[in-house]
Amino acid sequence: MAATSTTTATIGVSSLYRTPSLDLSARRVFPCLSDKPHSCSGLLKVSAAVASKRFGSLCLRADCRGSRARCPMFVPSAVASPNSVLSEEAFQGFRGLSKSSLEEGEEGYDADAYESEEEEEGPFSATAGHDENELDIASLNLPQQLVSSLEKRGITHLFPIQRAVLLPALEGRDLIARAKTGTGKTLAFGIPIIKRLSEADEGRKTSRQSGRLPRVLVLAPTRELAKQVEKEIDESAPYLSTVCVYGGVSYNVQKSALSRGVDVVVGTPGRIIDLINDNSLRLGEVEYLVLDEADRMLAVGFEEDVELILEKLPSKRQSMLFSATMPDWVKKLARRYLNDPLTVDLVGDQDEKLAEGIKLYAIPTTSTSKRTILSDLIMVYAKGGKTIVFTQTKRDADEVSMALTNSIASEALHGDISQHQRERTLNGFRQGKFTVLVATDVAARGLDIPNVDLIIHYELPNDPETFVHRSGRTGRAGKEGTAILMFTSSQRRTVKSLERDVGCRFEFTSPPAMQEVLESSAEQVVATLQGVHSESIQYFLPAAQRLTDELGTQALAAALAHLSGFSQPPSSHSLISHEQGWVTLQLTRESGHTRGFFSARSVTGFLSDVFPAAADEVGKIYMIADERVQGAVFDLPEDIAKELLNKQLPPGNSISKITKLPTLQDDGPPVDNYGRFSNRDRGSRGGGSWERSQRVSRNWGGRDSDSDEGFRRGGRAYRTDNSWSKSPRGSEDDWLISGRRSRQSSSYGNRERDAFFGNVCPKYEASEVHALIVVDLVIALQNVLTNSHFDGNSCSNL
Numbered sequence: 001m002a003a004t005s006t007t008t009a010t011i012g013v014s015s016l017y018r019t020p021s022l023d024l025s026a027r028r029v030f031p032c033l034s035d036k037p038h039s040c041s042g043l044l045k046v047s048a049a050v051a052s053k054r055f056g057s058l059c060l061r062a063d064c065r066g067s068r069a070r071c072p073m074f075v076p077s078a079v080a081s082p083n084s085v086l087s088e089e090a091f092q093g094f095r096g097l098s099k100s101s102l103e104e105g106e107e108g109y110d111a112d113a114y115e116s117e118e119e120e121e122g123p124f125s126a127t128a129g130h131d132e133n134e135l136d137i138a139s140l141n142l143p144q145q146l147v148s149s150l151e152k153r154g155i156t157h158l159f160p161i162q163r164a165v166l167l168p169a170l171e172g173r174d175l176i177a178r179a180k181t182g183t184g185k186t187l188a189f190g191i192p193i194i195k196r197l198s199e200a201d202e203g204r205k206t207s208r209q210s211g212r213l214p215r216v217l218v219l220a221p222t223r224e225l226a227k228q229v230e231k232e233i234d235e236s237a238p239y240l241s242t243v244c245v246y247g248g249v250s251y252n253v254q255k256s257a258l259s260r261g262v263d264v265v266v267g268t269p270g271r272i273i274d275l276i277n278d279n280s281l282r283l284g285e286v287e288y289l290v291l292d293e294a295d296r297m298l299a300v301g302f303e304e305d306v307e308l309i310l311e312k313l314p315s316k317r318q319s320m321l322f323s324a325t326m327p328d329w330v331k332k333l334a335r336r337y338l339n340d341p342l343t344v345d346l347v348g349d350q351d352e353k354l355a356e357g358i359k360l361y362a363i364p365t366t367s368t369s370k371r372t373i374l375s376d377l378i379m380v381y382a383k384g385g386k387t388i389v390f391t392q393t394k395r396d397a398d399e400v401s402m403a404l405t406n407s408i409a410s411e412a413l414h415g416d417i418s419q420h421q422r423e424r425t426l427n428g429f430r431q432g433k434f435t436v437l438v439a440t441d442v443a444a445r446g447l448d449i450p451n452v453d454l455i456i457h458y459e460l461p462n463d464p465e466t467f468v469h470r471s472g473r474t475g476r477a478g479k480e481g482t483a484i485l486m487f488t489s490s491q492r493r494t495v496k497s498l499e500r501d502v503g504c505r506f507e508f509t510s511p512p513a514m515q516e517v518l519e520s521s522a523e524q525v526v527a528t529l530q531g532v533h534s535e536s537i538q539y540f541l542p543a544a545q546r547l548t549d550e551l552g553t554q555a556l557a558a559a560l561a562h563l564s565g566f567s568q569p570p571s572s573h574s575l576i577s578h579e580q581g582w583v584t585l586q587l588t589r590e591s592g593h594t595r596g597f598f599s600a601r602s603v604t605g606f607l608s609d610v611f612p613a614a615a616d617e618v619g620k621i622y623m624i625a626d627e628r629v630q631g632a633v634f635d636l637p638e639d640i641a642k643e644l645l646n647k648q649l650p651p652g653n654s655i656s657k658i659t660k661l662p663t664l665q666d667d668g669p670p671v672d673n674y675g676r677f678s679n680r681d682r683g684s685r686g687g688g689s690w691e692r693s694q695r696v697s698r699n700w701g702g703r704d705s706d707s708d709e710g711f712r713r714g715g716r717a718y719r720t721d722n723s724w725s726k727s728p729r730g731s732e733d734d735w736l737i738s739g740r741r742s743r744q745s746s747s748y749g750n751r752e753r754d755a756f757f758g759n760v761c762p763k764y765e766a767s768e769v770h771a772l773i774v775v776d777l778v779i780a781l782q783n784v785l786t787n788s789h790f791d792g793n794s795c796s797n798l
């Protein structure tokens with residue numbers, strides 16, 4: 001420390017932007033950097049985005065350090081290249097980033113020393129004279145038309161990623177950028193490109209020339225994202241001609257739009273290649289290239305197409321690459337096709353990757369209870385707002401959507417649905433014609449649907465990135481939102497891994513109790529009533545008057561109950577399986593009264609002693625996770641439970657009906673796809689999560705169950721190396737500790753088997769199906785035997 005002389009200049013970013021021209025270099029803003037001999041030119045750390053919750057507080061700070069040893073300039077990685085623009089957060093996570101930087105293998109820098117200096121100043125030290133209003137878009141010397149069209153859409157201040165990208169993009173630098181979901185990446189490249197195109201067009205007669213070739217090419221991995229980017233650019237700069245090209249629709253419209261002359265082409269790689277081959281799209285005049293969601297290109301198998309397109313671009317151009325992660329292929333692209341790129345990272349490895357304002361819940365379910373719980377979750381957590389439910393497969397998306405439609409208007413969105421229908425569905429959802437969209441991961445990335453209140457991960461995502469992108473469909477543009485992860489008992493550990501990988505915390509909670517569902521549906525009905533037209537009300541007033549006279553508030557309550565779909569009283573349901581007609585009880589034993597190890601077997605034994613009918617009918621039994629409590633929860637049919645609750649119990653034991661599940665013990669291996677394909681890589685848990693995630697992404701691409709443009713490179717992975725992890729059968733039984741088969745579990749078996757063959761048969765040859773049947777039987781037998789070890793009674797069920 002003593003040997004270091006540190007000069008820190010902290011300057012409000014507005015002083016940068018208020019200069020007459022935005023075409024400034026950092027050195028002009030911080031003259032000390034270039035003028036003073038001690039200033040070690042290039043020793044610039046621009047902490048471009050210190051985002052407050054409201055994206056409000058931003059400062060740029062230049063640190064001129066007199067010591068070579070301690071200076072970020074000497075970090076020879078691309079991330080910390082002399083002109084890198086990094087957030088404070090990114091700098092905190094610098095060590096991890098530099099590992100995965102483009103110039104791997106070179107010497108690192110003393111991150112600890114650097115951090116200690118950070119601490120002295122405080123990583124987010126308030127900027128003297130910083131004023132949010134100084135950053136408003138109107139004062140940035142942008143084209144007036146652009147400012148007005150942004151203003152019309154309520155966009156008056158730059159978001160952090162936009163602030164961070166603006167200056168270097170205007171300087172013509174190539175960029176690699178990373179920011180959290182929903183934080184405005186599209187306009188981050190959109191605004192500078194539009195500004196430069198507009199300036200170039202000023203006074204040019206030929207700017208509207210028919211047949212002109214595109215100057216901007218934006219590559220997006222999915223049709224939906226491409227359309228969205230096009231919309232954002234078109235709405236921001238309607239005076240430019242923007243054309244979107246993607247597969248699944250006729251070529252003619254796209255070709256004639258291109259032939260009329262175009263400024264910006266946004267598209268998916270497959271269709272772009274087709275149009276190039278057809279000579280309808282010529283890229284010889286492209287000055288700006290944007291690769292949006294570059295890692296996703298890899299995941300959906302667009303590597304070759306992207307490279308082919310990049311080869312066809314003029315070498316003199318500006319390129320901007322946006323990517324959530326940096327798989328090897330993306331690094332390779334950056335090395336090969338970007339010119340001395342500047343890295344803008346507003347995420348960093350240590351931080352939560354989700355936008356702030358997204359509340360996360362994890363809710364235990366079983367495969368049989370999922371659907372019932374789902375509609376309750378939507379009722380209680382979305383409260384009539386927009387919800388996106390994510391499934392793993394197209395089939396599930398269809399089925400879940402169909403099942404929901406009985407109670408809530410919903411539609412499915414996945415890759416097998418025609419492009420036109422997908423667009424109709426998305427528009428309907430945007431306009432609020434229906435409130436629940438059930439989608440595969442095709443919809444997870446990039447879709448910007450305003451005001452989505454709730455995301456439900458009906459099935460666990462395959463990797464942390466998918467979780468982040470799915471969840472990022474809510475809480476956009478600084479708004480609040482909720483994401484709920486549904487998991488089964490055997491997936492609890494996976495949920496914990498997810499927390500670690502994403503850097504987030506779930507609130508573990510039970511499925512909504514019936515009371516909550518009733519209250520929420522009453523609230524929604526009341527809200528709907530408020531929307532009834534006053535004229536319509538007049539027609540019903542006499543009847544309402546009569547009813548009120550006869551029944552008082554009962555009349556209104558009856559109407560609310562009916563409109564909520566509860567004309568009949570709700571039946572009780574299990575908290576474990578959510579099946580109707582069942583209740584969940586908790587047995588607790590005081591510590592002095594236990595004989596040996598308290599287990600599921602002790603529970604059945606206990607029930608046999610107290611009330612044999614209960615032992616015969618008991619459903620699933622789970623031990624309570626809290627070590628200080630000797631207890632278990634179990635399901636019983638409602639009538640049996642009532643009788644049991646009236647029985648005299650041996651001293652030290654108590655049984656009660658519960659309305660919320662306590663935390664239960666974990667059993668069995670995780671049953672999901674999460675990180676499965678990266679197990680080998682993960683074995684050495686040494687790499688940072690950025691590094692790990694590359695491997696996840698690469699492998700994940702191979703099994704995408706619903707990728708865009710028909711890029712389906714793997715079948716449904718029911719059978720994996722040594723497990724049946726996605727098989728719908730048996731997953732429950734894997735962790736079932738129940739001593740006996742109950743009515744519940746036997747019905748489960750049939751249903752699941754049907755689902756299994758229904759799912760598998762269309763995808764497999766007859767011989768494979770036979771093999772699957774055999775394996776299925778073997779597993780079933782193993783389960784029975786396992787249970788018979790556990791509880792001799794099970795054998796009698798054979």
Ligand SMILES: Nc1ncnc2c1ncn2[C@@H]1O[C@H](COP(=O)(O)OP(=O)(O)OP(=O)(O)O)[C@@H](O)[C@H]1O
Nearest residue numbers: 155157158159181182183184185186187446448477
């Ligand atoms: N400066 C701004 N002020 C207000 N709203 C903005 C601003 N910039 C962008 N938005 C809005 O925020 C929303 C999210 O922007 P965008 O889709 O570009 O985010 P993103 O970072 O690309 O998200 P994702 O990673 O999910 O693709 C859009 O509706 C956009 O219009």
